[in-house]
Amino acid sequence: MSLADPALAAGDTPVDADELARARARRRERVLRWLLPSITVVLLIVLWDRIVVWNEIPHYILPGPGLVAQTLVKDAPILLPALGVTLQITLMALAVAVVGGVGLAVLFSLSRWAEMCFYPFAVILQVTPVVSIAPLIFIYVDNRLAGLLLCAWIVAFFPILSNTTLGLNSTDHNLRDLYRIYGATRWQRLRYLQIPTALPYFLGGLRIAGGLSLIGAVVAEYVAGTGGIGSGLAFRILEAGYRLNIPRMFAALVLIALTGVVIFAVLSLVTHLMLHKWHESAIKREN
Numbered sequence: 001m002s003l004a005d006p007a008l009a010a011g012d013t014p015v016d017a018d019e020l021a022r023a024r025a026r027r028r029e030r031v032l033r034w035l036l037p038s039i040t041v042v043l044l045i046v047l048w049d050r051i052v053v054w055n056e057i058p059h060y061i062l063p064g065p066g067l068v069a070q071t072l073v074k075d076a077p078i079l080l081p082a083l084g085v086t087l088q089i090t091l092m093a094l095a096v097a098v099v100g101g102v103g104l105a106v107l108f109s110l111s112r113w114a115e116m117c118f119y120p121f122a123v124i125l126q127v128t129p130v131v132s133i134a135p136l137i138f139i140y141v142d143n144r145l146a147g148l149l150l151c152a153w154i155v156a157f158f159p160i161l162s163n164t165t166l167g168l169n170s171t172d173h174n175l176r177d178l179y180r181i182y183g184a185t186r187w188q189r190l191r192y193l194q195i196p197t198a199l200p201y202f203l204g205g206l207r208i209a210g211g212l213s214l215i216g217a218v219v220a221e222y223v224a225g226t227g228g229i230g231s232g233l234a235f236r237i238l239e240a241g242y243r244l245n246i247p248r249m250f251a252a253l254v255l256i257a258l259t260g261v262v263i264f265a266v267l268s269l270v271t272h273l274m275l276h277k278w279h280e281s282a283i284k285r286e287n
Contacts, residue, residue, distance in 0.1 A: 071247035093152030101160030109168040126158035134223035155216030163205030167198025
């Protein structure tokens with residue numbers, strides 16, 4: 001060791017230039033991950049405002065972002081309760097979809113006959129546009145809240161069922177054979193082997209179903225119209241359209257979009273918390 005190297009003489013660890021570069025790259029990536037989308041959104045809002053100003057577009061055709069923000073604040077007593085109704089239907093539909101989808105997926109994994117009997121009907125529900133069957137639902141279901149919930153559930157149900165079934169069937173066959181050799185029961189294999197394997201698949205389907213349940217709730221409110229509960233965000237959009245209150249329509253659309261982003265962010269956080277310690281898709285590794 002050279003006495004001319006005071007850092008090493010003091011016992012400090014020598015610094016690796018490559019490691020410093022990787023650390024700086026990781027910090028830069030974390031910043032850009034949030035900065036770039038924020039800049040893009042700001043530029044789009046500025047472009048929207050300039051298009052309205054330069055072309056002198058009337059507010060009843062295309063309101064500017066400033067007017068939409070003012071309307072969002074001014075009409076908050078109307079829009080926020082409507083958001084509460086839409087959010088309630090969305091979360092209830094998502095909860096029912098989770099219970100029904102996971103329950104059916106477990107049944108399919110335990111019984112091949114049950115899968116062959118009922119899976120085609122789940123596919124039919126998925127490929128049939130909910131807007132085409134929603135009028136029939138509101139004819140046959142007297143309770144309007146139940147009708148809205150049923151429409152949202154139909155949209156959100158299949159991703160959870162499909163992904164969870166795929167996960168339960170993706171278990172390593174060697175591990176299955178090992179469980180059989182040691183005399184594990186079917187429920188033990190399900191609990192200790194198949195369910196942990198299926199968890200990442202289920203969480204992926206859950207993130208998809210979260211947005212779809214919001215879409216289903218909004219579509220159901222559109223179909224129900226004035227005959228429905230009459231206070232969801234979709235109903236407020238229809239009402240504003242009838243009155244040519246275009247700024248309120250845009251404000252309601254902004255609330256719907258923000259709600260969808262929040263739902264996706266929360267479910268992504270849940271996925272990270274449940275997987276980041278053990279699953280390859282969520283473990284952060286050094287490059």
